[in-house]
Amino acid sequence: MTGTTITSQPGTPFVEVTREFDATPAQVFRAYTDPELVTQWLGPHGIEMEIFEYDARDGGRYRYVHRDERGEYRFRGVFHTVTANERLIQTFEWEGAPGQVSLDSATFEDLGDGRTRLHTHSVFPSVEARDSAIAGGMSAGITESYERLDVILAKEA
Amino acid sequence: MAVDDEVLDRAFTALGDPVRRALIARLSRGEATVNELAEPFDITKQAVSRHIQVLETAGLITRSRDGQRRPCHLVPAALEALTGWIDTYRLATERSYRRLDAVLEAMEEK
Numbered sequence: 001m002t003g004t005t006i007t008s009q010p011g012t013p014f015v016e017v018t019r020e021f022d023a024t025p026a027q028v029f030r031a032y033t034d035p036e037l038v039t040q041w042l043g044p045h046g047i048e049m050e051i052f053e054y055d056a057r058d059g060g061r062y063r064y065v066h067r068d069e070r071g072e073y074r075f076r077g078v079f080h081t082v083t084a085n086e087r088l089i090q091t092f093e094w095e096g097a098p099g100q101v102s103l104d105s106a107t108f109e110d111l112g113d114g115r116t117r118l119h120t121h122s123v124f125p126s127v128e129a130r131d132s133a134i135a136g137g138m139s140a141g142i143t144e145s146y147e148r149l150d151v152i153l154a155k156e157a
Numbered sequence: 158m159a160v161d162d163e164v165l166d167r168a169f170t171a172l173g174d175p176v177r178r179a180l181i182a183r184l185s186r187g188e189a190t191v192n193e194l195a196e197p198f199d200i201t202k203q204a205v206s207r208h209i210q211v212l213e214t215a216g217l218i219t220r221s222r223d224g225q226r227r228p229c230h231l232v233p234a235a236l237e238a239l240t241g242w243i244d245t246y247r248l249a250t251e252r253s254y255r256r257l258d259a260v261l262e263a264m265e266e267k
Contacts, residue, residue: 004251010169019254023261031260041256044249118254134246 008134013124015134018117025108025116029085032056032106044068057082062090077101092122100129164216168235171215176200177208181231184218188228 007016021028031037033056039049043066051064056079063076077091080103089105102124109117124130172178180194195205209229212218216235220227 004247004254006247006250007173008246009173010166017250019251021254021258021261023264027261027264028257030264031257037260037264040260041253043253045252 011127013127013130015122015130017120020111021116021118022114023116024114025085025110028108028116028118032088100125167215168217171211171217174208177212180208180212181217184229184231188230190226190228194229
Protein backbone atom coordinates (compact mmCIF):
# COMPACT_ATOMS: atom_id res chain seq x y z
CA MET A 1 0.00 0.00 0.00
CA THR A 2 1.42 3.30 -1.04
CA GLY A 3 0.16 6.72 -0.09
CA THR A 4 0.60 10.08 -1.67
CA THR A 5 4.04 11.66 -1.52
CA ILE A 6 4.28 15.40 -1.70
CA THR A 7 7.56 17.20 -2.08
CA SER A 8 7.45 20.90 -1.56
CA GLN A 9 10.79 22.38 -0.57
CA PRO A 10 10.66 25.72 1.23
CA GLY A 11 11.78 28.64 -0.90
CA THR A 12 10.99 26.99 -4.23
CA PRO A 13 7.90 27.45 -6.44
CA PHE A 14 7.50 23.71 -7.03
CA VAL A 15 5.20 21.00 -5.77
CA GLU A 16 5.78 17.38 -6.70
CA VAL A 17 3.41 14.54 -6.03
CA THR A 18 3.90 10.81 -6.48
CA ARG A 19 1.18 8.20 -6.16
CA GLU A 20 0.71 4.63 -7.39
CA PHE A 21 -2.48 3.22 -8.84
CA ASP A 22 -3.79 -0.29 -9.43
CA ALA A 23 -4.52 0.42 -13.07
CA THR A 24 -2.69 0.62 -16.38
CA PRO A 25 -1.30 3.93 -17.68
CA ALA A 26 -4.04 3.85 -20.35
CA GLN A 27 -6.72 3.67 -17.66
CA VAL A 28 -5.20 6.44 -15.56
CA PHE A 29 -4.80 8.57 -18.67
CA ARG A 30 -8.47 8.06 -19.47
CA ALA A 31 -9.52 9.01 -15.94
CA TYR A 32 -7.49 12.20 -16.41
CA THR A 33 -8.83 13.17 -19.81
CA ASP A 34 -12.44 11.94 -20.03
CA PRO A 35 -14.52 14.75 -18.48
CA GLU A 36 -17.18 12.34 -17.25
CA LEU A 37 -14.54 10.52 -15.22
CA VAL A 38 -12.65 13.66 -14.17
CA THR A 39 -15.73 15.04 -12.39
CA GLN A 40 -15.83 11.91 -10.26
CA TRP A 41 -12.50 12.45 -8.55
CA LEU A 42 -10.75 15.77 -9.14
CA GLY A 43 -10.73 18.36 -6.36
CA PRO A 44 -11.31 18.60 -2.63
CA HIS A 45 -13.62 16.35 -0.69
CA GLY A 46 -17.29 17.29 -0.53
CA ILE A 47 -17.18 19.49 -3.56
CA GLU A 48 -19.37 19.36 -6.63
CA MET A 49 -17.60 19.74 -9.93
CA GLU A 50 -19.09 20.91 -13.19
CA ILE A 51 -17.03 20.93 -16.36
CA PHE A 52 -17.82 23.50 -19.05
CA GLU A 53 -15.10 22.53 -21.43
CA TYR A 54 -12.46 19.79 -21.36
CA ASP A 55 -10.68 19.41 -24.66
CA ALA A 56 -7.72 17.21 -23.74
CA ARG A 57 -5.51 17.50 -26.80
CA ASP A 58 -2.59 19.76 -27.73
CA GLY A 59 -3.81 23.34 -27.55
CA GLY A 60 -7.24 22.35 -26.21
CA ARG A 61 -8.84 24.35 -23.40
CA TYR A 62 -10.51 23.36 -20.17
CA ARG A 63 -12.72 25.21 -17.76
CA TYR A 64 -14.63 23.99 -14.71
CA VAL A 65 -16.20 25.06 -11.46
CA HIS A 66 -16.00 23.57 -7.99
CA ARG A 67 -18.97 24.33 -5.75
CA ASP A 68 -19.42 23.85 -2.02
CA GLU A 69 -21.55 25.47 0.67
CA ARG A 70 -19.17 28.44 0.78
CA GLY A 71 -19.30 29.30 -2.88
CA GLU A 72 -17.87 28.68 -6.30
CA TYR A 73 -14.31 28.34 -7.47
CA ARG A 74 -13.67 28.53 -11.19
CA PHE A 75 -10.56 27.19 -12.86
CA ARG A 76 -9.29 27.23 -16.39
CA GLY A 77 -6.27 26.43 -18.49
CA VAL A 78 -4.88 25.03 -21.71
CA PHE A 79 -3.50 21.61 -22.49
CA HIS A 80 -0.03 22.22 -23.83
CA THR A 81 0.99 18.62 -24.48
CA VAL A 82 -1.23 15.57 -24.43
CA THR A 83 0.63 12.32 -25.14
CA ALA A 84 -1.77 9.41 -24.89
CA ASN A 85 -1.17 7.14 -21.90
CA GLU A 86 2.09 8.89 -21.04
CA ARG A 87 1.98 12.54 -20.21
CA LEU A 88 -0.09 15.70 -19.82
CA ILE A 89 1.27 19.22 -19.59
CA GLN A 90 -1.22 21.98 -18.90
CA THR A 91 -1.60 25.45 -17.49
CA PHE A 92 -3.78 25.98 -14.43
CA GLU A 93 -5.36 29.16 -13.09
CA TRP A 94 -7.90 29.85 -10.38
CA GLU A 95 -10.05 32.64 -11.73
CA GLY A 96 -10.09 34.12 -8.21
CA ALA A 97 -6.39 34.92 -8.61
CA PRO A 98 -6.11 35.88 -12.26
CA GLY A 99 -2.62 35.89 -13.68
CA GLN A 100 -1.29 33.41 -11.12
CA VAL A 101 -0.90 30.67 -13.69
CA SER A 102 0.88 27.48 -12.81
CA LEU A 103 2.28 24.90 -15.18
CA ASP A 104 1.39 21.32 -14.29
CA SER A 105 2.76 18.14 -15.74
CA ALA A 106 1.56 14.63 -15.02
CA THR A 107 3.53 11.58 -16.12
CA PHE A 108 2.13 8.06 -16.04
CA GLU A 109 4.91 5.57 -15.44
CA ASP A 110 4.11 1.97 -16.37
CA LEU A 111 5.12 -0.30 -13.47
CA GLY A 112 3.91 -3.45 -15.23
CA ASP A 113 1.35 -5.87 -13.73
CA GLY A 114 -1.41 -3.36 -14.33
CA ARG A 115 0.11 -0.72 -12.10
CA THR A 116 1.02 2.89 -12.74
CA ARG A 117 3.06 5.44 -10.86
CA LEU A 118 1.83 8.97 -11.29
CA HIS A 119 4.35 11.81 -11.03
CA THR A 120 3.09 15.36 -11.03
CA HIS A 121 5.24 18.45 -11.10
CA SER A 122 3.75 21.93 -10.68
CA VAL A 123 5.61 25.17 -11.23
CA PHE A 124 3.98 28.24 -9.68
CA PRO A 125 4.80 31.82 -10.71
CA SER A 126 6.34 32.53 -7.32
CA VAL A 127 7.10 30.93 -3.97
CA GLU A 128 4.27 33.00 -2.47
CA ALA A 129 1.80 31.69 -5.05
CA ARG A 130 2.91 28.15 -4.31
CA ASP A 131 2.58 28.63 -0.57
CA SER A 132 -0.85 30.16 -0.86
CA ALA A 133 -2.02 27.32 -3.12
CA ILE A 134 -0.91 24.86 -0.46
CA ALA A 135 -2.56 26.95 2.22
CA GLY A 136 -5.76 26.85 0.13
CA GLY A 137 -5.60 23.06 0.13
CA MET A 138 -5.00 23.16 3.87
CA SER A 139 -8.16 25.12 4.53
CA ALA A 140 -10.26 22.50 2.77
CA GLY A 141 -11.83 21.58 6.08
CA ILE A 142 -10.09 18.46 7.16
CA THR A 143 -10.87 17.11 10.56
CA GLU A 144 -10.05 13.45 10.63
CA SER A 145 -7.11 12.11 12.48
CA TYR A 146 -4.30 10.59 10.55
CA GLU A 147 -0.83 9.33 10.95
CA ARG A 148 1.42 12.30 11.24
CA LEU A 149 4.66 10.73 10.23
CA ASP A 150 3.41 9.25 7.07
CA VAL A 151 3.07 12.67 5.56
CA ILE A 152 6.66 13.32 4.93
CA LEU A 153 7.60 9.78 4.73
CA ALA A 154 6.15 9.29 1.42
CA LYS A 155 5.09 5.77 2.05
CA GLU A 156 3.13 3.93 4.64
CA ALA A 157 5.97 1.90 6.02
CA MET B 158 3.82 25.32 18.05
CA ALA B 159 6.22 28.08 17.04
CA VAL B 160 8.84 26.93 14.62
CA ASP B 161 11.97 28.73 13.66
CA ASP B 162 12.06 29.01 9.85
CA GLU B 163 15.73 28.16 9.76
CA VAL B 164 15.13 24.95 11.66
CA LEU B 165 12.32 24.08 9.28
CA ASP B 166 14.50 24.80 6.25
CA ARG B 167 17.26 22.55 7.54
CA ALA B 168 14.81 19.79 8.30
CA PHE B 169 13.20 19.96 4.86
CA THR B 170 16.57 19.96 3.16
CA ALA B 171 17.58 16.93 5.18
CA LEU B 172 14.43 15.14 4.05
CA GLY B 173 15.06 16.00 0.41
CA ASP B 174 16.89 12.72 -0.01
CA PRO B 175 15.15 9.34 -0.44
CA VAL B 176 17.70 7.44 1.68
CA ARG B 177 17.24 9.88 4.55
CA ARG B 178 13.45 9.61 4.28
CA ALA B 179 13.78 5.83 4.40
CA LEU B 180 15.98 6.13 7.51
CA ILE B 181 13.33 8.29 9.15
CA ALA B 182 10.66 5.79 8.16
CA ARG B 183 12.65 3.00 9.77
CA LEU B 184 13.24 5.03 12.95
CA SER B 185 9.54 5.80 13.18
CA ARG B 186 9.16 2.13 14.15
CA GLY B 187 11.79 2.30 16.90
CA GLU B 188 15.43 3.05 17.64
CA ALA B 189 18.17 1.45 15.58
CA THR B 190 21.96 1.45 15.34
CA VAL B 191 23.87 2.56 12.25
CA ASN B 192 24.52 -1.08 11.36
CA GLU B 193 20.84 -1.93 11.59
CA LEU B 194 19.92 1.13 9.58
CA ALA B 195 22.49 0.37 6.89
CA GLU B 196 21.32 -3.19 6.36
CA PRO B 197 18.54 -2.69 3.79
CA PHE B 198 20.57 -0.29 1.66
CA ASP B 199 22.91 -1.03 -1.16
CA ILE B 200 25.30 1.69 -0.03
CA THR B 201 28.28 1.69 2.30
CA LYS B 202 27.95 2.01 6.04
CA GLN B 203 30.03 5.19 5.74
CA ALA B 204 27.45 6.70 3.39
CA VAL B 205 24.65 5.79 5.80
CA SER B 206 26.65 7.39 8.63
CA ARG B 207 26.88 10.61 6.65
CA HIS B 208 23.11 10.61 6.06
CA ILE B 209 22.58 10.06 9.77
CA GLN B 210 24.83 12.98 10.53
CA VAL B 211 22.76 15.22 8.26
CA LEU B 212 19.56 14.14 10.03
CA GLU B 213 21.21 14.73 13.41
CA THR B 214 22.39 18.23 12.43
CA ALA B 215 18.89 18.99 11.20
CA GLY B 216 17.57 18.10 14.64
CA LEU B 217 15.42 15.24 13.33
CA ILE B 218 17.23 12.47 15.19
CA THR B 219 19.43 12.08 18.25
CA ARG B 220 21.84 9.38 19.32
CA SER B 221 22.16 7.94 22.78
CA ARG B 222 24.64 5.58 24.36
CA ASP B 223 23.73 2.14 25.62
CA GLY B 224 26.94 0.29 26.46
CA GLN B 225 28.62 -0.39 23.14
CA ARG B 226 25.52 0.57 21.17
CA ARG B 227 24.80 4.10 20.02
CA PRO B 228 21.25 3.84 18.77
CA CYS B 229 19.53 6.60 16.79
CA HIS B 230 16.11 7.92 17.77
CA LEU B 231 13.59 10.17 16.10
CA VAL B 232 12.90 13.56 17.63
CA PRO B 233 9.11 13.53 17.53
CA ALA B 234 8.71 17.28 18.08
CA ALA B 235 10.82 18.12 15.04
CA LEU B 236 8.77 15.87 12.81
CA GLU B 237 5.56 17.19 14.19
CA ALA B 238 6.56 20.70 13.18
CA LEU B 239 7.25 19.50 9.66
CA THR B 240 4.17 17.40 9.27
CA GLY B 241 1.84 20.10 10.54
CA TRP B 242 2.92 22.31 7.68
CA ILE B 243 2.07 19.97 4.87
CA ASP B 244 -0.22 17.34 6.37
CA THR B 245 -3.58 18.62 5.46
CA TYR B 246 -2.54 19.42 1.92
CA ARG B 247 -1.31 15.90 1.41
CA LEU B 248 -4.44 14.46 2.93
CA ALA B 249 -6.66 16.50 0.61
CA THR B 250 -4.64 15.26 -2.37
CA GLU B 251 -4.73 11.69 -1.16
CA ARG B 252 -8.51 11.85 -0.82
CA SER B 253 -8.85 12.98 -4.39
CA TYR B 254 -6.66 10.09 -5.50
CA ARG B 255 -8.74 7.64 -3.48
CA ARG B 256 -11.73 8.73 -5.54
CA LEU B 257 -9.59 8.20 -8.62
CA ASP B 258 -8.83 4.67 -7.33
CA ALA B 259 -12.58 4.04 -7.24
CA VAL B 260 -13.04 5.43 -10.75
CA LEU B 261 -10.27 3.18 -12.04
CA GLU B 262 -11.72 0.16 -10.31
CA ALA B 263 -15.14 0.74 -11.86
CA MET B 264 -13.46 1.10 -15.23
CA GLU B 265 -11.88 -2.36 -15.01
CA GLU B 266 -15.20 -4.02 -14.43
CA LYS B 267 -16.59 -2.73 -17.70
